[in-house]
Amino acid sequence: MGEPRRPDRVAEAIRAEVATFLAEGAKDPRLKAFVTVTGVDVTRDLRHANVFVSLMGDEADRKSTIEGLGSVASFLRSRLGKSLRLRSAPEIHFKTDESVARASRIEHLLAQIRDEREQREAAPVTGDTSSATSGASSDD
Numbered sequence: 001m002g003e004p005r006r007p008d009r010v011a012e013a014i015r016a017e018v019a020t021f022l023a024e025g026a027k028d029p030r031l032k033a034f035v036t037v038t039g040v041d042v043t044r045d046l047r048h049a050n051v052f053v054s055l056m057g058d059e060a061d062r063k064s065t066i067e068g069l070g071s072v073a074s075f076l077r078s079r080l081g082k083s084l085r086l087r088s089a090p091e092i093h094f095k096t097d098e099s100v101a102r103a104s105r106i107e108h109l110l111a112q113i114r115d116e117r118e119q120r121e122a123a124p125v126t127g128d129t130s131s132a133t134s135g136a137s138s139d140d
Contacts, residue, residue, distance in 0.1 A: 011040040013084050014049050018092075021076060030068030033057030038097040042090060049090040052097040062096070069094040 019037045034056040041050045053069065055062040073092040081089030 007042040007044055007046060010046055011042040014080060015040040017080055017083055018051055018076060026072055028068040028072055030064040032061040033065040035065060038100065046090050048093060050093050050095050052095050054097050054100040066094060066096060
């Protein structure tokens with residue numbers, strides 16, 4: 001009965017292990033962008049693991065980093081096999097997770113809209129203000 005959840009447990013263990021590996025400073029000069037492991041999907045047979053990463057940096061750094069991650073995948077696979085005590089460690093595939101960048105872009109656009117709205121509401125309306133002022137002075 002616990003078997004259906006095994007891929008989930010293995011995926012979480014892989015996520016933690018990959019995050020630790022990257023935090024300890026993986027030794028590949030191509031790893032230039034800031035990397036966050038956002039999730040891991042493991043096939044039911046535990047042979048493949050898609051590791052989703054969010055990359056912060058310019059386009060060149062992100063491209064270099066994904067190449068570097070691809071080259072450390074086999075080292076990571078052997079490390080996972082030992083640390084997780086798996087008979088056969090899953091093959092690691094790194095995939096970029098654009099959801100964080102997309103969410104950041106949406107948040108930025110919403111902030112722009114909010115700022116523009118606040119500026120419009122704070123700006124005095126010249127036509128209404130002058131007529132109200134002149135009307136008040138004519139009543140006096």
